[in-house]
Amino acid sequence: MGKILAWCRIHNRDVEHKVQRWKKHLEPAFGKRRLSEITIPLVETYRQKRLSEGARPSTVNRETSLLRHMLTMAVRWGLLLQNPLAGLGNLPEKNDDRWTYLTEEEAERLLKNVENPDYRQFVEFLLYSGRRLGEALELRWRDVDFDRGVLFLRGSRNKSGRTFGFPLHPRALRVLRERASRWNGSGVPQEERVFPLSKKWFQTAFKKALKKAGFPTTIRIHDLRHTFASWLAMRGVPLQQIQALLGHRQISTTLKYAHLNPETLRGVLEKI
Numbered sequence: 650m651g652k653i654l655a656w657c658r659i660h661n662r663d664v665e666h667k668v669q670r671w672k673k674h675l676e677p678a679f680g681k682r683r684l685s686e687i688t689i690p691l692v693e694t695y696r697q698k699r700l701s702e703g704a705r706p707s708t709v710n711r712e713t714s715l716l717r718h719m720l721t722m723a724v725r726w727g728l729l730l731q732n733p734l735a736g737l738g739n740l741p742e743k744n745d746d747r748w749t750y751l752t753e754e755e756a757e758r759l760l761k762n763v764e765n766p767d768y769r770q771f772v773e774f775l776l777y778s779g780r781r782l783g784e785a786l787e788l789r790w791r792d793v794d795f796d797r798g799v800l801f802l803r804g805s806r807n808k809s810g811r812t813f814g815f816p817l818h819p820r821a822l823r824v825l826r827e828r829a830s831r832w833n834g835s836g837v838p839q840e841e842r843v844f845p846l847s848k849k850w851f852q853t854a855f856k857k858a859l860k861k862a863g864f865p866t867t868i869r870i871h872d873l874r875h876t877f878a879s880w881l882a883m884r885g886v887p888l889q890q891i892q893a894l895l896g897h898r899q900i901s902t903t904l905k906y907a908h909l910n911p912e913t914l915r916g917v918l919e920k921i
Contacts, residue, residue: 687720764854774825778877791839791840795829852870
């Protein structure tokens, strides 16, 4: 498995999530087994165990997809004759269980309960930029155009693999200006991270803020991205524009926000 993970580090952009899934869940279950010993019945047992632990079907699907991909690479390299998980389908996912969003009042309440000022700024940036956690943590100052209020996402640092720029909401831009002001006009170091934070410590602080604010701890950091998109949809922003702001490759990924503004669809019907 080590060889496959090394390959993923070179050829995959979302490698850190894959490494985390392997080390935290897959390695304890499969790491000591020979490749030929991994079978569909064994994986079915693993899936049921993960579901009983409270993992979402979508989460378990991503874990088993990674394992299946590893075995596909093993076949390509001649380590296996065939992938024993080739016929393994995904668990059914409940679309209404995959994401949630905060109201504006709830978002403000969450911000007030984040104790660390740096983490509070980071939460505010995520809420008003819609960036993924990994994207935001990897931002460099050279990616920020203060004059135009634009942020650039480098293809090497985002899930889509494309480099693109998008305008920043005033509150997200204000957060960046406040952070840049720490250099007192001397100029920000271009290659330094905008948010040089520990992902693990931030995740802990986020859970703590949820508890203090009275929110369920099942709310994920990624739900801040859903919140950003949901606010746009509820204000009638066309789905194609939301797609562009989120950086989705396919409009089908953005369609889950369509139901949040039925009046937009009603306007289409009135044209008939």
